[in-house]
Amino acid sequence: MARPRDIEKIYSNAEFVAKLRRLADAIEQGDRFEIQIAGERIYVPAKASFSVEHERSEGEEEIEFQIKWSNG
Template sequence: MKKERDVEKVYSNAEFAAKLRRLADAVETGDKFEIQIAGERIYVPVRASFSVEHEREEGEEEIEFQIRWSREE
């Protein structure tokens, strides 16, 4: 079983755009998506679900693009 993890990685605009393009291509073609975040390679299966979340509090706003799936162990 993998350890719990909660990591946030900041990317340059160009790096973030490239990752979004690769994700969009994978979603559009129905392929799995691979990404490396803070040294760990993550494999996102085709069955993942996608959502967009918006939060607003104390003078700040946040949009999160979320990808969620259950691990089959």
């Protein structure tokens, strides 16, 4: 069983755009998406669910593009 993990990685604009393009291509083609984050390769299945979250607090706003799936 994988151990718990909570990582946030900052990317340059060019790196972020490239990852989004690869993700969009994988979704359109019905393929799994592979990404390496902080040294760990993650395999996102084609049937993952996608959502967009918006948070607002004192002087800050955040949009998160989320991808969720079950391992099992």
